[in-house]
Amino acid sequence: xxxxxxxxxxxxxxxxxxxxxxxxxxxxxxxxxxxxxxxxxxxxxxxxxxxxxxxxxxxxxxxxxxxxxxxxxxxxxxxxxxxxxxxxxxxxxxxxxxxxxxxxxxxxxxxxxxxxxxxxxxxxxxxxxxxxxxxxxxxxxxxxxxxxxxxxxxxxxxxxxxxxxxxxxxxxxxxxxxxxxxxxxxxxxxxxxxxxxxxxxxxxxxxxxxxxxxxxxxxxxxxxxxxxxxxxxxxxxxxxxxxxxxxxxxxxxxxxxxxxxxxxxxxxxxxxxxxxxxxxxxxxxxxxxxxxxxxxxxxxxxxxxxxxxxxxxxxxxxxxxxxxxxxxxxxxxxxxxxxxxxxxxxxxxxxxxxxxxxxxxxxxxxxxxxxxxxxxxxxxxxxxxxxxxxxxxxxxxxxxxxxxxxxxxxxxxxxxxxxxxxxxxxxxxxxxxxxxxxxxxxxxxx
Amino acid sequence: xxxxxxxxxxxxxxxxxxxxxxxxxxxxxxxxxxxxxxxxxxxxxxxxxxxxxxxxxxxxxxxxxxxxxxxxxxxxxxxxxxxxxxxxxxxxxxxxxxxxxxxxxxxxxxxxxxxxxxxxxxxxxxxxxxxxxxxxxxxxxxxxxxxxxxxxxxxxxxxxxxxxxxxxxxxxxxxxxxxxxxxxxxxxxxxxxxxxxxxxxxxxxxxxxxxxxxxxxxxxxxxxxxxxxxxxxxxxxxxxxxxxxxxxxxxxxxxxxxxxxxxxxxxxxxxxxxxxxxxxxxxxxxxxxxxxxxxxxxxxxxxxxxxxxxxxxxxxxxxxxxxxxxxxxxxxxxxxxxxxxxxxxxxxxxxxxxxxxxxxxxxxxxxxxxxxxxxxxxxxxxxxxxxxxxxxxxxxxxxxxxxxxxxxxxxxxxxxxxxxxxxxxxxxxxxxxxxxxxxxxxxxxx
Numbered sequence: 001x002x003x004x005x006x007x008x009x010x011x012x013x014x015x016x017x018x019x020x021x022x023x024x025x026x027x028x029x030x031x032x033x034x035x036x037x038x039x040x041x042x043x044x045x046x047x048x049x050x051x052x053x054x055x056x057x058x059x060x061x062x063x064x065x066x067x068x069x070x071x072x073x074x075x076x077x078x079x080x081x082x083x084x085x086x087x088x089x090x091x092x093x094x095x096x097x098x099x100x101x102x103x104x105x106x107x108x109x110x111x112x113x114x115x116x117x118x119x120x121x122x123x124x125x126x127x128x129x130x131x132x133x134x135x136x137x138x139x140x141x142x143x144x145x146x147x148x149x150x151x152x153x154x155x156x157x158x159x160x161x162x163x164x165x166x167x168x169x170x171x172x173x174x175x176x177x178x179x180x181x182x183x184x185x186x187x188x189x190x191x192x193x194x195x196x197x198x199x200x201x202x203x204x205x206x207x208x209x210x211x212x213x214x215x216x217x218x219x220x221x222x223x224x225x226x227x228x229x230x231x232x233x234x235x236x237x238x239x240x241x242x243x244x245x246x247x248x249x250x251x252x253x254x255x256x257x258x259x260x261x262x263x264x265x266x267x268x269x270x271x272x273x274x275x276x277x278x279x280x281x282x283x284x285x286x287x288x289x290x291x292x293x294x295x296x297x298x299x300x301x302x303x304x305x306x307x308x309x310x311x312x313x314x315x316x317x318x319x320x321x322x323x324x325x326x327x328x329x330x331x332x333x334x335x336x337x338x339x340x341x342x343x344x345x346x347x348x349x350x351x352x353x354x355x356x357x358x359x360x361x362x363x364x365x366x367x368x369x370x371x372x373x374x375x376x377x378x379x380x381x382x383x384x385x386x387x388x389x390x391x392x393x394x395x396x397x398x399x400x401x402x403x404x405x406x407x408x409x410x411x412x413x414x415x416x417x418x419x420x421x422x423x424x425x426x427x428x429x430x431x432x433x434x435x436x437x438x439x440x441x442x443x444x445x446x
Numbered sequence: 447x448x449x450x451x452x453x454x455x456x457x458x459x460x461x462x463x464x465x466x467x468x469x470x471x472x473x474x475x476x477x478x479x480x481x482x483x484x485x486x487x488x489x490x491x492x493x494x495x496x497x498x499x500x501x502x503x504x505x506x507x508x509x510x511x512x513x514x515x516x517x518x519x520x521x522x523x524x525x526x527x528x529x530x531x532x533x534x535x536x537x538x539x540x541x542x543x544x545x546x547x548x549x550x551x552x553x554x555x556x557x558x559x560x561x562x563x564x565x566x567x568x569x570x571x572x573x574x575x576x577x578x579x580x581x582x583x584x585x586x587x588x589x590x591x592x593x594x595x596x597x598x599x600x601x602x603x604x605x606x607x608x609x610x611x612x613x614x615x616x617x618x619x620x621x622x623x624x625x626x627x628x629x630x631x632x633x634x635x636x637x638x639x640x641x642x643x644x645x646x647x648x649x650x651x652x653x654x655x656x657x658x659x660x661x662x663x664x665x666x667x668x669x670x671x672x673x674x675x676x677x678x679x680x681x682x683x684x685x686x687x688x689x690x691x692x693x694x695x696x697x698x699x700x701x702x703x704x705x706x707x708x709x710x711x712x713x714x715x716x717x718x719x720x721x722x723x724x725x726x727x728x729x730x731x732x733x734x735x736x737x738x739x740x741x742x743x744x745x746x747x748x749x750x751x752x753x754x755x756x757x758x759x760x761x762x763x764x765x766x767x768x769x770x771x772x773x774x775x776x777x778x779x780x781x782x783x784x785x786x787x788x789x790x791x792x793x794x795x796x797x798x799x800x801x802x803x804x805x806x807x808x809x810x811x812x813x814x815x816x817x818x819x820x821x822x823x824x825x826x827x828x829x830x831x832x833x834x835x836x837x838x839x840x841x842x843x844x845x846x847x848x849x850x851x852x853x854x855x856x857x858x859x860x861x862x863x864x865x866x867x868x869x870x871x872x873x874x875x876x877x878x879x880x881x882x883x884x885x886x887x888x889x890x891x892x
Contacts, residue, residue, distance in 0.1 A: 247751065250854075254851055257851065257861075258848070258851060261844055261847065261848065261864070264868060264871065265868065266865040266866075266868035266869045266872060267865060268714070268862070268865040268866075268869070271861045271862070271864075271865050272718070272858075272861070272862070274851075274861070275856045275857070275858045275861055278746065278750070278854050278855065278856040279725075279742070279746070279856050281746065281749070281750045281751070281854055282745055282746020282747075282749055282750055282854070282856065283745070283746065283749075284749050286750065286751060296725070299728055299729070300724065300725070300727065300728020300729065301728075303727070303728055303729075303730050304724070304727045304728055304732065305693070305727070305732060398707055401707065402704070402707065405700055405703065405704060405720075408696075408724050408727055408728070409724065410721050410724040410725050410728065411721070412718075412721045415703075415717045415718070415720070415721055416714070416717070416718070418707070418717075419712040419713060419714040419717050420712075420714075422710060422711065422712035423712045423714070423869065423889060423890070423891075425710065426712060426890060426891030427873060427891065443869060444869070444872060445869075445872030445873065
């Protein structure tokens with residue numbers, strides 16, 4: 001069997017790429033890796049991989065090339081620019097799986113550049129991933145792949161090797177659609193990574209035991225995949241291990257807000273998060289794990305003069321933390337789904353992908369179906385299970401914002417979410433019955 | 447003449463109160479001051495004032511008492527709490543002018559407390575001020591006074607001594623109306639103080655000469671009273687002199703957002719500003735001049751890794767700074783006017799007061815009339831001069847947000863303003879003609 005497996009070139013052996021490439025090695029593939037950072041190549045050889053010194057050398061004679069660099073600029077550099085770029089060295093008809101998170105516009109431009117270079121024979125697949133370094137190494141990522149049918153069929157086995165059997169999504173729409181799908185997923189990621197830091201910072205201002213607060217959140221409707229995965233690192237004294245740098249989520253966040261601006265689409269949640277990420281990199285924290293942003297939230301505790309919170313019991317305080325997260329997740333779900341609708345993505349697929357990937361949250365599961373029914377221009381909206389009343393979620397969130405104000409604790413996302421729900425309510429017909437929480441999605445337009 | 451002037455008690459000799467009280471001394475009044483900080487009493491005596499050691503001693507036998515402490519808690523303490531509080535020592539029928547910025551709900555509660563204490567004879571005037579320490583000392587403040595007619599008439603001469611002849615506003619609605627008027631004015635102040643720091647921080651990231659940028663802004667539609675007054679202190683190496691501490695504007699900001707939350711009114715601009723103020727006090731900057739918040743914006747320059755802005759010429763860069771401020775001021779004007787309408791204030795009075803006080807901006811002057819016509823439930827909206835097209839203001843703002851993203855420069859308010867305009871556009875009827883910029887006010891509800 002092993003001998004029938006094609007050789008693979010793998011460009012970009014960072015936090016994600018290294019795990020993905022070594023997983024392929026473990027699955028019996030001969031994988032030739034390339035990375036600009038020499039030590040990682042040594043580590044890769046120790047794991048049974050082969051090392052190349054240029055992209056061109058890595059891909060020479062390989063029918064498959066996976067590219068998992070950090071940015072569109074890096075992809076452009078390794079694939080097309082310079083005399084040692086990969087594309088000119090690829091055999092006729094080779095597949096290129098671009099797994100990096102890049103703007104839709106970049107991967108579509110890449111397709112055009114291949115044609116201009118006379119390399120339309122290359123079977124490009126727009127295949128961004130989600131799931132973090134552990135799932136990368138485990139071959140159980142979520143993958144959202146867009147490409148012409150022939151390219152998908154040629155690469156399907158390889159996509160399957162890298163993904164969980166239930167988490168390989170073929171996204172309709174060809175090149176660019178996979179990146180758009182990843183982008184709307186990252187709306188959830190960008191907000192929920194920061195929400196974890198915000199909630200734990202708020203918990204610190206409240207004087208809660210942070211381990212207990214974490215356990216409470218994970219057992220509540222304030223739960224998210226990001227909270228489960230980031231909170232242990234936020235509470236580590238050195239924010240270790242560094243699983244995903246702040247610069248990485250800032251890059252993804254920037255793709256969302258820049259593409260949204262081009263489309264004239266408002267992203268109040270993601271934009272608020274982005275400003276905090278800018279603040280973090282401006283403090284010099286860019287290379288640190290994104291869970292370390294909790295520093296920006298709790299550093300002021302004890303330095304803001306006398307404060308007097310109103311909540312007395314631990315139970316009340318824990319409820320505020322949960323209410324904060326529920327409110328944020330409600331609005332990040334709304335922004336994700338409204339943006340997906342604007343981009344014309346298959347909303348059912350968006351929902352299924354997101355609840356099973358790093359963007360998942362209890363709130364999204366509860367309100368997603370109703371939100372989707374509200375933004376769909378066709379099809380029946382009736383019979384969709386609806387979440388809590390908007391008044392209930394807003395009331396809990398407002399309690400948290402009130403208390404944070406008394407404590408002079410920053411809660412950028414919670415404050416934003418509360419204002420968004422209020423804006424949504426201001427546009428609700430006055431005759432309407434009490435709204436369900438999913439109706440907040442209407443604030444993004446109707 | 448001087449002998450006919452009544453004696454005045456003045457409680458609270460801080461940055462504002464000291465100037466107000468010494469101005470009264472200069473106008474020939476015998477003024478007895480009280481402050482918890484002894485050195486300021488010595489300074490006051492040097493200026494010709496008299497000093498009391500308790501509030502009760504200060505007001506004894508005085509028919510007029512001006513209270514200019516920093517917060518509602520302090521007002522409550524000096525007026526009513528403890529054995530040396532002022533109210534029990536006041537003669538029958540004395541006037542109390544509460545000039546502090548407090549929530550409407552507090553001053554209304556104070557009126558009830560006076561009645562409960564059997565002191566309905568006291569002629570309370572709800573009389574917050576605006577204009578800064580220089581105008582306080584000059585007797586040319588803006589004052590917004592709400593009270594029953596008899597109380598206003600009794601105190602009118604004193605209000606006139608402290609205010610510019612054209613800037614004494616008698617606000618209809620009695621006790622609480624003055625504080626509500628001050629509160630909506632402070633929507634402009636809270637945003638435009640921070641906008642000054644944001645614009646100068648952005649200018650620093652752009653590599654502009656900051657003195658030149660300041661001069662350009664002041665000659666442009668991005669001009670505001672706050673920018674003119676704060677920018678020199680932002681550019682002072684030690685942010686001197688300390689004319690108004692960050693804790694002061696944070697306190698006013700908190701009144702706005704807390705009262706808005708009680709009313710279910712969204713304040714996305716002021717809330718975004720408040721989060722940055724929390725960050726500033728959390729960094730330990732609370733006692734510094736509010737112009738020093740520019741530190742939070744420019745500290746990241748050179749620490750965010752390689753960045754590549756697109757704008758080349760100084761002229762283009764200056765236009766981005768102006769576009770940023772115009773966009774922020776457009777949205778702070780909208781939030782101010784929409785909130786004033788929600789509170790039932792006289793919008794024409796709000797506008798006249800604000801453009802002539804510390805909240806004034808070129809943008810408010812340009813778009814205020816149209817915004818007022820749009821939120822008025824009665825009266826004709828036609829014939830109101832309209833500002834630039836919304837597309838133009840949004841386009842300029844988007845250019846600034848795009849460039850700030852490329853530079854990884856935080857612009858909390860500019861980013862928020864852009865998203866608000868996009869939300870407003872998403873709710874515009876699709877058949878509508880190109881909107882004028884004042885229509886952004888509709889995002890707060892209609």
